[in-house]
Amino acid sequence: MKFQHIAVAALASTALVAVSGQAFAAPKTLKWAHVYEVSEPYHTCAVAASDLLAQATEDRYNIEVFPASSLGKEVDINEGLGLGTVDIIYTGQLFAGRSYGPIAIGGAPFMFRDYDHWDKYRNSDLFADMAKGYEDASGNHITSMTYYGQRHVTSNVEINTPADMENLKIRVPNAPLYMMFPQAVDANPTPIAFAEVYLALQQGTVDAQENPLPTIQAKKFYEVQDYITLTGHISDALMTIVGGPTWGSMTPEDQEALDKVLDQTAECASEQIIQKEADLVQWFKDNGVTVNEVDRTPFREATMKLHNGPDATWDQETYDRLQAIK
Numbered sequence: 604m605k606f607q608h609i610a611v612a613a614l615a616s617t618a619l620v621a622v623s624g625q626a627f628a629a630p631k632t633l634k635w636a637h638v639y640e641v642s643e644p645y646h647t648c649a650v651a652a653s654d655l656l657a658q659a660t661e662d663r664y665n666i667e668v669f670p671a672s673s674l675g676k677e678v679d680i681n682e683g684l685g686l687g688t689v690d691i692i693y694t695g696q697l698f699a700g701r702s703y704g705p706i707a708i709g710g711a712p713f714m715f716r717d718y719d720h721w722d723k724y725r726n727s728d729l730f731a732d733m734a735k736g737y738e739d740a741s742g743n744h745i746t747s748m749t750y751y752g753q754r755h756v757t758s759n760v761e762i763n764t765p766a767d768m769e770n771l772k773i774r775v776p777n778a779p780l781y782m783m784f785p786q787a788v789d790a791n792p793t794p795i796a797f798a799e800v801y802l803a804l805q806q807g808t809v810d811a812q813e814n815p816l817p818t819i820q821a822k823k824f825y826e827v828q829d830y831i832t833l834t835g836h837i838s839d840a841l842m843t844i845v846g847g848p849t850w851g852s853m854t855p856e857d858q859e860a861l862d863k864v865l866d867q868t869a870e871c872a873s874e875q876i877i878q879k880e881a882d883l884v885q886w887f888k889d890n891g892v893t894v895n896e897v898d899r900t901p902f903r904e905a906t907m908k909l910h911n912g913p914d915a916t917w918d919q920e921t922y923d924r925l926q927a928i929k
Contacts, residue, residue, distance in 0.1 A: 630657060630665045633690040633849065636674040636683065638797045640821045644879075645693055645749065645841065646670045648871035652864050659860035664853075666691070672798045678777065684743045684846035691849070691865070693749070693841040697778035702741035704916030706733040708925060711910065712784035713903045715838040718877075720928060721750070725840065729924045742847030746862050747869035751839040752815025752876050757828040759810055763897055765789075765905050774800055774812040783914055784813075784836045787906040804828060815839065816883040817876055825892045832895040833884075834902055843869060 633656075639645045646668060653666040674680055674689055681698050683689035700707025708714060709730075715721045724730055725748040734745040762768055765788040775781035777794040785792035790811075795803050803809050804827040812824060813836070819825055843865045850858065887894050909915075911922055 630660075630662050633664060633666045634669060634674070634688075635666050635691040636669045636680040636689040637693040638672045638677050638680075639670060639693070639818075641670050643817065643821045644872040644875035648868045648875070649693075651871065652868045655864045655867065656861060659864055660857050663857060664861070672796075676796045676798065684844060685741070685848070687846060687848040689846065691843065691845050693843060695751075695776060695778065696840060696842060697776065697780045699737055699741075699745070699842055699844065700778070700780065700916055702743075703733070703737040703739075705918070705921050706737050707778075707780050708733075708915075708917045708921060709840060710778075710837060711780050711915075712787070712836045713906045714910070714925065718750070718838065721838045721840070723928050724925060727928055729921070729928070733921075744845045744847065744850040745842050746845060746865040747843040749841045749843065749869040750873035750876050751841050752817055752880055753833075753835040754813045754815055754837040754839050755819070756811055756813045756832045756834050756836075757819055757824050757830065758832065759829050761830055761893070761895065762832040762834075763895060765901050772810045774803055774809040779914060780916070783909050784834075784902075784906055787909055788902065800824070801827065813837075815876070815880065816887070817879040820879075820883060820886070825887060825890065828892070830893045830895060831887055832897055833899075834897065835899055836902060836906065 635649055637645060637649070649666070649668045653668075657665045675683065677694060677698055680689050680692045681694055681701070684692060696710035697707045700710070709721075709724060715724065730748075738744055756762060756768075756773070758771065760767070760771070768785070768788040768790040771790040772793055773785050773790050774795045775785060775792045777796065782792040793809050795809065800812055801822060801824065804812060804824060811828070813834070814822070814824065816831070819831065825831070845861065853861065884894055911919060915922075
């Protein structure tokens with residue numbers, strides 16, 4: 604009888620340990636990779652998402668953020684989603700377009716009339732359809748769109764008209780559609796990885812680059828460029844994408860929680876970028892940079908001729924649906 608009591612006690616103790624182990628299991632840490640600086644809203648809002656996710660999932664998940672290309676360049680982290688080496692990334696629409704061409708349309712130059720047009724697009728049935736197409740093609744899941752800002756040209760030569768950009772060697776991201784605007788104005792687009800742009804400008808490997816004002820400030824491109832020309836040629840965005848292996852391993856409840864937290868994170872960063880865009884023109888002027896406020900019409904007209912040309916990765920119906928959004 605004594606041995607029976609001991610056995611029962613041992614079984615009870617084992618069960619208690621098992622239950623306690625489940626109750627106090629360490630949270631799974633999701634790796635969120637991106638190529639932006641720690642000072643930028645994309646990063647600071649992503650860092651804040653960890654506590655939000657832990658709270659929403661009762662500590663089953665949290666997030667560790669890897670900024671500034673620390674887990675690889677943009678092409679690398681996109682590939683990492685499917686491999687499971689990263690769980691979440693920010694990426695440009697044109698990089699996502701490598702897996703599903705139509706979704707790149709949102710990153711094409713002069714595709715949107717203004718911020719309101721872009722905002723309605725990201726909440727539209729058209730974007731939902733394309734996100735589904737991307738998921739079917741890649742296996743990865745798009746949760747959110749973050750406003751990246753209007754892309755402008757920085758250079759060491761003054762630009763007032765498209766003719767001033769002829770033969771200008773301008774750095775662009777390594778995705779084909781980023782070349783559409785330079786080609787439309789007869790410039791010479793040169794793909795260079797984001798982490799290498801400052802040095803390329805400093806050494807004269809390229810004469811110019813293009814990015815939104817908050818990025819120009821954060822990456823300090825203004826230190827090695829004399830002019831900012833407000834071309835506003837792309838109303839750009841970052842997609843937040845969860846890798847297929849990670850998304851598929853989560854329960855529906857945890858998927859919903861992650862989706863909601865990443866949407867909140869997108870709004871956090873978008874609001875800060877909008878405010879920064881409003882403030883930075885004067886900031887650059889105060890720091891000795893010449894800011895050209897040009898007539899965008901001739902730049903736009905030159906580029907729109909290429910919208911449905913050989914480089915388009917979308918069909919006419921998709922283009923017409925986007926332009927019809929009011």
